[in-house]
Amino acid sequence: DDTDAILHLAAYLTKFERYQQSLRLYRRAAALDPLRVEPYVMALGLAEQLEDPVAAMWVIPGVLTRAWGKDRESLHERAERLSAQIAAQLKESGRPLEAADLENSKDSRS
Numbered sequence: 001d002d003t004d005a006i007l008h009l010a011a012y013l014t015k016f017e018r019y020q021q022s023l024r025l026y027r028r029a030a031a032l033d034p035l036r037v038e039p040y041v042m043a044l045g046l047a048e049q050l051e052d053p054v055a056a057m058w059v060i061p062g063v064l065t066r067a068w069g070k071d072r073e074s075l076h077e078r079a080e081r082l083s084a085q086i087a088a089q090l091k092e093s094g095r096p097l098e099a100a101d102l103e104n105s106k107d108s109r110s
Contacts, residue, residue, distance in 0.1 A: 003033045011042065019046055023055050030062065037066040041075060048082050053098060056086040061105045 010025035023046055030039040040062030047055035060079045067075040083102060090099035 003029045
């Protein structure tokens with residue numbers, strides 16, 4: 001239950017392309033310490049790389065509500081860009097309700 005250790009392990013697993021395990025650990029770290037931004041910021045890169053709708057639906061609101069430091073603007077732009085990209089992919093694949101959920105979760109948090 002050590003958040004820092006979980007974050008380090010998730011980053012380490014990412015180096016070995018164990019992306020889903022890393023995402024699970026980032027979610028665990030966020031659950032243990034809900035106010036920390038690091039789990040969301042670190043998972044944002046994975047969600048972008050994987051173009052994973054489930055990861056995006058979790059990470060985008062997390063970044064938009066917690067990233068307030070010096071990198072706020074660039075992190076918010078990345079989250080917004082990922083949101084638009086994933087929503088478009090969901091619509092194209094016949095999943096408009098999930099696209100709307102993603103757009104609504106982003107709009108309600110930003």
